[in-house]
Amino acid sequence: MDxxxxxxxxxxxxxVLRVLQERAKPDPATFLGSGKVxxxxxxxxxTGAGLVIFDSELxxxxxxxxxxxxxxKILDRTQLILDIFARRAQTREGKLQVELAQLxxxxxxxxxxxxxxxxxxxxIGTRGPGETKLxxxxxxIRARIHSISGDIERVRQRRAxxxxxxxxxxxxxxxxxxxxxxxxxxxxxxxxxxxAEVSDAxxxxxxxLVRQVRLPDNRELLVSDTVGFIDRLPHAxxxxxxxxxxEVVGADLVLHVIxxxxxxxxxxxSAVQQVLEELGATGVPIVEVYNKCxxxxxxxxxxxxxxxxAALCISALRHEGADELxxxxxxxxxxxxxxxxxxxxxxxxxxxxxxAQLYRLARVLVHESRDGRVSIVADVPRxxxxxxxPDAR
Ligand SMILES: Nc1nc2c(ncn2[C@@H]2O[C@H](COP(=O)(O)OP(=O)(O)OP(=O)(O)O)[C@@H](O)[C@H]2O)c(=O)[nH]1
Ligand SMILES: [Mg+2]
Numbered sequence: 402m403d404x405x406x407x408x409x410x411x412x413x414x415x416x417v418l419r420v421l422q423e424r425a426k427p428d429p430a431t432f433l434g435s436g437k438v439x440x441x442x443x444x445x446x447x448t449g450a451g452l453v454i455f456d457s458e459l460x461x462x463x464x465x466x467x468x469x470x471x472x473x474k475i476l477d478r479t480q481l482i483l484d485i486f487a488r489r490a491q492t493r494e495g496k497l498q499v500e501l502a503q504l505x506x507x508x509x510x511x512x513x514x515x516x517x518x519x520x521x522x523x524x525i526g527t528r529g530p531g532e533t534k535l536x537x538x539x540x541x542i543r544a545r546i547h548s549i550s551g552d553i554e555r556v557r558q559r560r561a562x563x564x565x566x567x568x569x570x571x572x573x574x575x576x577x578x579x580x581x582x583x584x585x586x587x588x589x590x591x592x593x594x595x596x597a598e599v600s601d602a603x604x605x606x607x608x609x610l611v612r613q614v615r616l617p618d619n620r621e622l623l624v625s626d627t628v629g630f631i632d633r634l635p636h637a638x639x640x641x642x643x644x645x646x647x648e649v650v651g652a653d654l655v656l657h658v659i660x661x662x663x664x665x666x667x668x669x670x671s672a673v674q675q676v677l678e679e680l681g682a683t684g685v686p687i688v689e690v691y692n693k694c695x696x697x698x699x700x701x702x703x704x705x706x707x708x709x710x711a712a713l714c715i716s717a718l719r720h721e722g723a724d725e726l727x728x729x730x731x732x733x734x735x736x737x738x739x740x741x742x743x744x745x746x747x748x749x750x751x752x753x754x755x756x757a758q759l760y761r762l763a764r765v766l767v768h769e770s771r772d773g774r775v776s777i778v779a780d781v782p783r784x785x786x787x788x789x790x791p792d793a794r
Contacts, residue, residue: 404632405456405478407582411485411603417448431470432463442471454481458635461510479506479635485604486638492608494556494644499607501549502641504542511539557644564651567623571762571785573734574611574623576649576685578677579658580669581629584692588658588717589626592727597626604629609645616727620736620782625652632672639679646680654734655687661705661714662696688713688733690726695719735783738763743789745775755789 406416422437431438432455441453452474459467459477468475476484483503490496567574577585581603590597593612598605609627616622625648639646649655655677663669670689677683691705695716705712713729715722730736743759745752747770759765759779767778781789 405454407603408481408485409454412481414452417450418444420444430463431466432459438467438470445471445473452476478633482635482638486607489604489607495608497549497552498641498645501546501553502635502637504546505637508539508542553644557647560644560647572621572623573653573736574625575654575656575730576625576627576652577656577658578649578673579629580660580673581631583629583658583660584717585629585658586626588692589624591717591720591723592624609648616731622734630673630676632668634676639676650680650682650685652685654730655682655685657687657689659689659691660693661691662693686733688729690715692717695721738780738782739786740778740780741786742776742778745777747775758789
């Protein structure tokens with residue numbers, strides 16, 4: 402409920418009342434029991450609440466029924482999250498992605514009647530596809546979905562091309578992921594020396610940011626910050642943000658930023674892992690970074706380190722633990738070099754390319770030609786080694 406309150410706050414609502422009901426299972430018609438719905442109506446008029454937000458996803462029928470009985474506007478958790486995203490989206494890509502998610506969510510809810518449309522007054526839950534669009538029929542919404550999907554697909558391809566180019570240039574990428582508000586952007590700013598917006602509100606970052614980072618020894622990598630995850634992230638959103646989230650799948654390393662001080666830390670960790678799985682990012686190496694360790698007591702820190710000796714404890718806000726983190730990134734990316742001797746055939750175009758690559762990306766110590774072979778001794782970043790010569794040792 403605290404998280405739902407945080408989401409409501411991010412959408413600009415003031416929370417005046419929280420209502421809980423324990424039931425074996427939701428009422429198919431009204432979700433809450435009928436007595437509870439009546440009490441809810443009374444509570445609304447007593448507190449002057451003009452909006453009721455449910456922490457679960459409601460069926461279109463439930464939504465209508467509750468609304469009829471309570472007489473106020475009703476939103477479910479998914480609509481609330483979609484609304485926050487609609488408020489935050491700034492780039493054209495971000496806006497398109499949110500609109501797609503909203504339309505996909507709305508489409509089945511427009512079934513057969515105009516009252517789904519008339520429910521939309523002003524305020525929360527009405528951002529994005531404006532009323533004018535919603536007043537059109539489903540066919541036009543479908544056409545819009547189709548055209549946005551095409552636009553997003555083009556964005557996706559463009560991103561894929563950029564990734565491919567980076568990969569060819571052999572600049573490794575590190576993607577920051579984590580629950581919303583974990584401190585991803587704070588860490589991004591620390592690593593990249595950037596000044597992206599940081600805030601205690603939820604879902605501040607939507608559009609992916611990529612920056613070049615130079616390690617202390619002059620090696621280069623790219624770090625990307627992106628949209629945060631949340632428990633029960635609406636499917637329509639994950640699908641719509643695929644273009645953005647593919648940055649994560651294409652990364653060489655994922656830093657999972659965890660709010661170490663969150664009381665429900667473990668639940669958040671598994672929510673993030675679940676989204677990563679959904680995205681198909683399970684093949685990417687992941688480092689878990691416990692952030693906000695400044696808020697832990699010495700005891701809590703010790704317990705964390707005992708439970709996971711490899712856990713990195715940092716404070717992005719206070720710049721604590723950054724050196725160790727950078728070192729971990731470097732070694733996990735196998736940016737560390739190995740001295741190797743490689744033999745090439747100067748007649749082979751592939752080998753000639755490899756030699757050129759060595760000169761670009763490694764430090765060549767010896768270059769000898771003998772008996773029609775070229776022998777090179779070089780300090781080569783480990784991640785490059787396999788590509789240069791699969792049989793190198
Ligand atoms: N105490 C403490 N607070 C931190 C630390 N790192 C970040 N914060 C605070 O946590 C809040 C969220 O930080 P952000 O960097 O915006 O988090 P985010 O993960 O990018 O959040 P979204 O983009 O909204 O998903 C801000 O109020 C930060 O100041 C830390 O190490 N310690
Ligand atoms: Mg952020």
